[in-house]
Amino acid sequence: MLPEPADPAPETAGHEQAEGLGFEDLVRRHQRMVFSLAFHFLRDRAVAEEVSQDVFLRLHRHLDGLDLGNGVVHWLRRVTSNRCIDYARQRRFRLLSFDSTPEPAVEARTRDPLLSRRLRRLVASLPRQSRMVVILRYQEDLMPEEIARILDTPVASVKSQLHRALRTLRDKMLRVVGDPR
Amino acid sequence: MKPIIGAAALTLAFSSNLLAQSFQIPDRIEQLAPKARESVNITLDGPLLQLASQFMGANEQEVKQLVSNLKAVHVRSFEFDREGQFSDADVESVRVQLRTGWSRIIDTREEGEHVEIYVKRDKEQLGGVVILSAERRELAIVHIDGPINLKQLSLLGGHLGIPVIPR
């Protein structure tokens, strides 16, 4: 079980400068990343917006008088991940039925939308921490070391969770589409 | 190379002028949903399509234009755990509606997948498209009702994640 995370103060998340970037700029720059993490994890658009807004409001409370640069990205990922996992744990989030889950239409260049939907649904059935590991890996293209820092988890655990999750996904996909061999 | 659009034009030139029947998803197709592991069920009529158009983004104007004159869009897509969950009779219940007033412009079979594309003539343009795709564990029916430009639909490639196929 993930220990109760303490949101790190942004000033400890990085030392880069972000001169001239006001709060609104930061919101507009990073809203896709934060919302996508929340949406892909929680699979509910309204809840994802609620959690995302909460993340940015927390940033706003810490922001005054601080310099932020690329460190803010790490901070946002960390706080968003923790908030999502907490939310899912507290609300006992249940996977909605496929038809009622409001999927955003992919502006993404998805070659096979049905496959993408299938994968997202399978990932949503993974344990919370594994689910977030997969999403951070494939949405943000992060290596296990960075994911471990975000989730405050040993690197070995992240690698193990990722390996198990991919094996599960592959097995379930083979059952659906059939082993071509 | 014969692009789909060319095939459609060729077929329309010789197609009969029979009044096209309206197409409806058969009940026995709807009844497949409980057996499916996953299903997609989309029914969008005129007012909903108009509402959707109002929420199209700046980079979706071509979609907006394509959708602007449509009467309805229906999608039924089912994925099953194993083979044999739908029958030839289920698929035939779709085809039988498309025998009058529709022209089948594409009929391909490959690697266990059978795809048929039907178009409906409406004066000098296509008045609708039905795409029927049956694989061993998957059945998909897409019905686009209204003036549709297949070339426009194919040109959306690259905009909606549909790869542009070279001609």
Add this chain to the structure above:
Amino acid sequence: MMRLQKPHELDDALREAFRRVDPPPGFADRVVRRASQSPVRTTIGTRAWLRWAAAAVLVMAVSGGLWYRAEERRRVEGEEARRQVLLSLQIAGSKLNAVQMKINRHEESRQ
């Protein structure tokens, strides 16, 4: 559906499935607005005009809230309809292109 025959294909498929998506329109504006709101201080006075003013503000807030909820409902419905339209066209487009690829392959093999 695409068959994931090689290990990297699952990686590629997952990257596509989990591409970033846009938040609902106006998200940033709503966040900035909420962040800029300061607590409303109310003073209870004995003057009638203050009470009337407070009541007027309350009425406006409630009706504004009702209007906002109706607009929010419309927004949610409209966005959902947009998503479904785009998904429908994606499915149709992918089937058309799959057929086009088969035609291309058939033509090439005949040459």
